[in-house]
Amino acid sequence: MLRYIIKIEIMTKIIKPIKLKKGDTVGIIAPSEPIIYKQKFRRGVQELKKLGLKVVFSKNIFKRYGGYMAGTPEDRLDDLHSMFKNKKIKAIFAARGGFCCNQLLSLIDWKLIKKNPKIIFGYSDVTVLLNAIYQKTGLVTFHGPNVELSISQWGHYTKKYFSKAVFSDDIVGKIIQLTKWKILKKGKASGRLIGGNLSVLRTLLNTPYNPNWKNTILFWEDTGITCEDLDHFLTHLKLAGVFDKISGMIIGKNNKLNKIEEKSDLNKLLFLSPEKIILEITKKYKFPIISDVDFGHSGEQITIPVGVKATIDTSKKLFSIDENAVN
Numbered sequence: 001m002l003r004y005i006i007k008i009e010i011m012t013k014i015i016k017p018i019k020l021k022k023g024d025t026v027g028i029i030a031p032s033e034p035i036i037y038k039q040k041f042r043r044g045v046q047e048l049k050k051l052g053l054k055v056v057f058s059k060n061i062f063k064r065y066g067g068y069m070a071g072t073p074e075d076r077l078d079d080l081h082s083m084f085k086n087k088k089i090k091a092i093f094a095a096r097g098g099f100c101c102n103q104l105l106s107l108i109d110w111k112l113i114k115k116n117p118k119i120i121f122g123y124s125d126v127t128v129l130l131n132a133i134y135q136k137t138g139l140v141t142f143h144g145p146n147v148e149l150s151i152s153q154w155g156h157y158t159k160k161y162f163s164k165a166v167f168s169d170d171i172v173g174k175i176i177q178l179t180k181w182k183i184l185k186k187g188k189a190s191g192r193l194i195g196g197n198l199s200v201l202r203t204l205l206n207t208p209y210n211p212n213w214k215n216t217i218l219f220w221e222d223t224g225i226t227c228e229d230l231d232h233f234l235t236h237l238k239l240a241g242v243f244d245k246i247s248g249m250i251i252g253k254n255n256k257l258n259k260i261e262e263k264s265d266l267n268k269l270l271f272l273s274p275e276k277i278i279l280e281i282t283k284k285y286k287f288p289i290i291s292d293v294d295f296g297h298s299g300e301q302i303t304i305p306v307g308v309k310a311t312i313d314t315s316k317k318l319f320s321i322d323e324n325a326v327n
Contacts, residue, residue, distance in 0.1 A: 032070065033097060034062075090118055094146050124223075134211070181292050192309055235281055249289040252292075253298050255297040
C-alpha cells in the first residue's frame with residue numbers, strides 16, 4: 001500500500017490595523033540603536049505633529065547600553081510591549097535602525113501583539129521586527145521612514161505614500177516613479193510583499209521567524225555593502241530556497257554600494273557590476289526583477305506594507321499595491 005506524505009502550507013490569517021486619523025496618539029520606540037542626532041529626531045517628531053498626530057515617547061527611548069544599544073534587550077522589549085498594551089497608542093514608530101533588533105525576537109509576547117494590533121513602522125534593522133511580527137501574528141506591518149533620519153527630512157513623495165498607506169483604507173494602486181526604475185528581468189508577478197533590508201532580512205532564515213516565502217514578492221535594499229557582500233547575501237537566500245518560492249523581486253536604492261566605477265582601472269575589468277551579480281545569481285529563475293525603485297537608505301521612499309498583495313509587470317514598468325493595508 002502506497003503512502004503519500006502531503007505537505008500543507010499553513011497560512012496565517014491576515015490582520016490589518018486600524019488606520020490613523022488626525023488627533024490620534026502615536027508612540028516612538030528605539031528598538032535597536034540609540035538616538036544619535038537629537039536635533040533631527042526632534043524635527044521628525046515635529047513633522048508627525050504637523051500631520052495632526054499626538055506623539056509620546058517610550059520610557060527607555062533615550063537610554064544607551066553597551067555603546068550600540070538603546071537600553072538592554074529587556075528595556076527595549078518593555079517599551080515595545082508597553083506600546084502595544086496602551087489602548088491610546090494607535091501606531092508605533094521606530095526612532096532609527098541599528099544592528100540588534102533581533103535580540104528581541106525570542107522575548108516578544110506574540111499573543112499580546114495579536115490581541116492588540118496596531119500600525120508599526122520602520123526600516124533598516126527594524127526589518128526583523130516587521131517580518132517576524134507578520135510571520136508570527138499575521139499583522140500587516142509597514143516598511144517606511146524612521147523618525148530620526150527619514151521623517152525629519154521627508155519630501156512630498158515620501159509623505160504622500162506614507163499618508164496613502166496609513167491614513168486611508170483605499171487601495172494605493174500603481175506606484176508612480178519618482179526616479180527612473182530599471183528592468184533586470186522581464187515578466188509579470190503577483191504575491192504578498194515580504195522584505196526590507198537585505199543584510200538584516202537574511203538573518204531570519206532558518207529561525208522560527210523566517211517568513212513563508214511561497215508566492216511572495218521579495219523587496220529589498222541595502223546600504224554600505226560591497227559587491228562581494230551582495231553576492232554573499234543573495235547566494236544565502238538562494239541556498240535557503242527563497243528563490244525557488246518567490247514570484248517576483250523588487251530592488252530599492254542600494255545606498256553606498258561599492259560600485260564598479262569606484263574601483264581601480266584594473267578592477268573595473270575584473271569586477272561584476274551589482275546588476276550582473278544579481279542576474280548571475282538569479283539566472284535559472286524566471287521571476288521578474290525591477291530595480292532602483294524608490295525606497296531605501298537614501299532619498300525619498302515609498303511605504304511598503306509587509307503582507308499585502310501586490311503586482312509587478314515589467315512591460316509597463318508597473319509596481320502596484322493591490323490591497324488596502326489598514327481598516
